[in-house]
Structures are given as C-alpha cells and as structure tokens.
Amino acid sequence: MRVCISSAHGKNVSGAVGILNEVEESRRIVPEVVKYLKQAGAEVIEFHENNARDKNSNVNAIVAFHNSQQRDLDVSVHLNSVDGGIREAGIGVEVLYLTGNTQTHKLASHVARAISNASGLILRRGDGTLVSNLGFMRLTNKPAILIEVCFVNSQTDAGLYRENFDSICRAIAKAITGQMIPAAKTQTAPGTACDAPASGKIIDEPDKPVPIMGISSIAAEVMAVFLLSRSPEPKINCTPHELAMLYIKEGMAEGIRGDIAFCQAIHETGWFRYGGDVKPEQNNFAGIGAIGAGAGGAVFDAPEIGVLAHIHHLKAYASNEPLVSENKSPRFHLVTRGIAPNWIDLAGRWAVPGFDSKRFNNIGDAYSRGETYGQQILKIYESLKHYASLAGYPAYTPASDTSKNAEHWAEGSFQYLNYMGVTIHERRFDDAPTRGEMFALLEQYDRNFIKASKK
Numbered sequence: 001m002r003v004c005i006s007s008a009h010g011k012n013v014s015g016a017v018g019i020l021n022e023v024e025e026s027r028r029i030v031p032e033v034v035k036y037l038k039q040a041g042a043e044v045i046e047f048h049e050n051n052a053r054d055k056n057s058n059v060n061a062i063v064a065f066h067n068s069q070q071r072d073l074d075v076s077v078h079l080n081s082v083d084g085g086i087r088e089a090g091i092g093v094e095v096l097y098l099t100g101n102t103q104t105h106k107l108a109s110h111v112a113r114a115i116s117n118a119s120g121l122i123l124r125r126g127d128g129t130l131v132s133n134l135g136f137m138r139l140t141n142k143p144a145i146l147i148e149v150c151f152v153n154s155q156t157d158a159g160l161y162r163e164n165f166d167s168i169c170r171a172i173a174k175a176i177t178g179q180m181i182p183a184a185k186t187q188t189a190p191g192t193a194c195d196a197p198a199s200g201k202i203i204d205e206p207d208k209p210v211p212i213m214g215i216s217s218i219a220a221e222v223m224a225v226f227l228l229s230r231s232p233e234p235k236i237n238c239t240p241h242e243l244a245m246l247y248i249k250e251g252m253a254e255g256i257r258g259d260i261a262f263c264q265a266i267h268e269t270g271w272f273r274y275g276g277d278v279k280p281e282q283n284n285f286a287g288i289g290a291i292g293a294g295a296g297g298a299v300f301d302a303p304e305i306g307v308l309a310h311i312h313h314l315k316a317y318a319s320n321e322p323l324v325s326e327n328k329s330p331r332f333h334l335v336t337r338g339i340a341p342n343w344i345d346l347a348g349r350w351a352v353p354g355f356d357s358k359r360f361n362n363i364g365d366a367y368s369r370g371e372t373y374g375q376q377i378l379k380i381y382e383s384l385k386h387y388a389s390l391a392g393y394p395a396y397t398p399a400s401d402t403s404k405n406a407e408h409w410a411e412g413s414f415q416y417l418n419y420m421g422v423t424i425h426e427r428r429f430d431d432a433p434t435r436g437e438m439f440a441l442l443e444q445y446d447r448n449f450i451k452a453s454k455k
C-alpha cells in the first residue's frame with residue numbers, strides 16, 4: 001500500500017488559528033503518522049507545501065504533488081475552526097470524503113472513529129464524516145480523505161488533542177493500514193488520464209456498526225415493492241410508495257438513513273399489519289410513546305407528520321445537530337441528544353429492554369444471537385438490500401455514474417429521480433411522454449424540490 005500524505009495549507013498560507021495553529025500542528029501530526037504508517041508496512045510519500053503565496057496556488061501545488069506520485073490513497077491533515085471565537089465545548093473530529101464515494105466514506109468513518117476512540121474527541125455530526133467537494137478531494141485522482149483532527153478554537157478539543165497527540169497519530173496510521181483501500185474514483189479530474197483501479201489489500205469490517213445518520217442507498221420504489229412482497233395489504237393511510245418517498249425525502253433533509261428508518265417502521269408495525277397497542281389510524285410508525293400495557297402512544301394527523309416525527313425522534317438519539325424542520329416528535333425533549341449514533345445503540349434506549357426477555361437472560365445474550373432491537377432492524381435492511389439486488393436495482397450511490405454500466409444511458413437519471421422522490425413508475429426509456437405524464441412529472445418536481453427548497 002502506498003499512501004501520499006500532506007499537511008494543511010502552506011508555510012506561507014495560513015490555515016485556522018485559535019488555541020492551536022492549524023499549519024503548525026498538521027506539520028507535527030503528518031511526520032508522526034508517516035512514522036507509524038511505515039512501521040505498519042506502508043510505503044509513504046510525505047509533502048509540505050512551502051512556496052505558494054495564496055490559497056489557490058497552494059491548493060493547486062498540493063494537488064499537483066499528489067497527482068505526480070504513484071499511490072493508492074491521498075490523505076490531507078487539517079484542523080478545523082468555527083466562527084465566534086474560543087469556546088469551551090468540544091466540537092470533535094470529522095473526516096471528509098468525496099460525494100458519493102461509498103468506499104471512501106467507509107474509510108473516512110473508520111479513521112474518524114479511530115481518532116475519537118484514541119482521544120475522546122467526539123464524532124462530529126454523529127458519525128464523524130462529511131461529504132465534501134473541496135479541491136483536495138475533487139482534484140486528486142486517487143481515493144482521498146481529508147482529516148479535520150479537531151477544532152483549533154475549542155478548549156475541550158485542544159486539551160484532548162494535546163493530551164492524546166501520540167495516540168491520535170498512531171490511530172490514524174492504524175486505521176488507514178488496517179482498512180480496505182477504496183477502489184479508484186469514478187470521477188476523474190479534468191486533464192488527467194483515467195486511473196487504473198487502485199490495488200491494495202481488502203479487509204472488510206463485518207462488525208462495524210451502521211450509523212443512523214447517513215445517506216439512504218435504496219430507491220423508494222424498491223422499498224415499496226419490498227414491503228408489498230411480504231405484506232400485500234399494508235394498513236397505511238397513503239400508498240406504500242408515498243410512504244417510502246417520505247422516508248427518503250425527510251430522512252435526507254435531516255441527514256437520517258430514511259431507508260433503514262423505513263425498516264424500523266416495518267419492524268415496529270409488523271409489516272404494517274399492526275395488531276399491537278398502536279392502531280393504523282395513528283400514523284405512528286415507530287411506536288413513539290407506546291410504552292406497553294395498552295398505552296397506544298402518539299397520534300399523528302397524517303402519514304407526513306408521522307414520518308417527520310419518526311425521523312426527528314431518530315435524530316434526537318443519533319446526533320447533536322439541530323433539526324432542519326419544525327419538531328414533530330412529542331418525546332424529542334426526553335432524549336439525551338446523540339446518545340445512540342448507531343442502530344444497534346437503540347436497544348435499551350428507544351426500545352426497553354430492547355430484547356425478548358422471555359428468550360434471553362440479558363442484552364448481551366440477545367446481542368450474541370443477533371436479536372437485539374437494532375440488530376432486528378438491520379436484518380430487515382439486509383433483506384431489503386438483497387431484494388433490491390435480486391430485483392436488479394443497484395443500491396443508489398449519489399453522484400456515482402450509474403449510467404456507465406447500465407443497459408440504458410438514462411438509467412442513472414432514472415435512479416436519481418426515483419431516489420429523490422420524483423416518481424417515474426416505469427423505465428420505458430425510449431417511449432415519448434404523454435402530455436399528462438409531463439404535467440405529473442413537473443408537478444412532482446415542483447412539490448419535492450422547488451417548494452421544499454423555499455421552505
């Protein structure tokens with residue numbers, strides 16, 4: 001494995017300055033990470049930019065250096081800052097990756113988690129990753145991550161960083177060498193030749209927890225058909241497709257995995273057959289406020305509100321970030337924010353005790369059998385993914401060039417519009433649209449995007 005790693009900004013181009021100085025600290029971190037990468041058997045190329053006088057030429061010089069090297073992975077080390085001066089609270093670590101690159105996302109999440117575990121720095125945005133089209137990610141022509149180790153103007157972050165400097169550097173090296181190297185990017189920077197796929201050892205991480213925050217990977221259409229395949233007459237006050245679209249769309253707005261939230265709803269409602277304390281007319285898809293012994297829980301006026309409440313309630317558990325839309329969960333304030341970033345963390349929190357106490361002595365027993373609350377949700381999600389692949393729908397990864405391998409050039413556009421909730425029920429790629437279909441399509445587009453973006 002060959003890694004090209006560079007420090008933030010340049011000798012003459014300042015980065016963030018607060019309690020810590022970004023350029024100085026990243027120039028301390030990189031050589032240490034290089035040392036540990038080499039100890040782990042990686043070949044490493046190290047770079048610090050010393051000549052540029054302005055931001056643009058600095059970025060260009062860094063990118064040009066990376067692209068001039070033989071390597072499997074590009075890494076850039078930064079420290080972050082927020083507006084508003086010095087603050088006491090911790091803000092945490094985050095690792096940036098290029099939009100739509102799911103393999104690099106995995107690596108980014110792995111590195112963020114390793115830093116957090118080594119130092120106590122919190123995972124920003126729930127899972128410590130952020131999609132980004134920054135120049136470094138977009139213009140380098142190998143898989144790339146940009147590590148924002150911590151925030152220069154947070155006293156907590158600076159303290160944790162100083163105390164755990166060596167552990168952080170080790171953790172970064174270990175996470176990079178222990179993790180599979182993502183395949184080459186699908187997007188190639190202008191003016192560069194097409195890359196050969198990156199080589200490298202592939203180590204999968206079966207035990208890596210699945211975060212609640214993230215981008216859905218299954219199209220609404222597939223989710224609806226999947227539900228109908230098991231439950232032909234689901235008791236929902238809208239069509240299954242409309243419900244799936246709500247989960248994708250509202251999930252996306254709040255940064256929640258709408259596809260897995262839909263699986264949670266399937267689990268909670270028994271494939272929308274109901275039969276427990278909650279009744280179908282409540283539009284309460286996740287048992288919010290249904291605490292057993294006949295307590296039916298919250299009532300929502302319409303499926304739209306029920307989905308919003310479900311997504312908002314998940315965000316209370318999974319993240320410290322504020323809600324984008326007005327809160328609809330009546331129990332939002334009862335949740336300790338960010339206490340359960342992963343689906344498996346919901347056992348004993350969202351659902352108490354979170355396992356079948358008649359079958360298992362304790363949560364550990366249930367966990368080892370894959371039968372805790374979160375594991376059951378993820379099992380449904382696994383079968384949804386399996387169903388999607390059998391049905392010929394690839395998991396949707398935004399910004400990936402789906403059209404390249406598809407039978408029709410418009411397949412990628414179809415997937416995208418479907419995923420975004422602009423309904424086109426059938427492919428029929430080469431048929432001329434009727435006027436009616438055009439009107440319906442434009443109306444959907446207006447409802448889902450134009451109106452939504454003005455909200």
Ligand SMILES: [Zn+2]
Binds near residue numbers: 008016079080
């Ligand atoms: Zn920076």
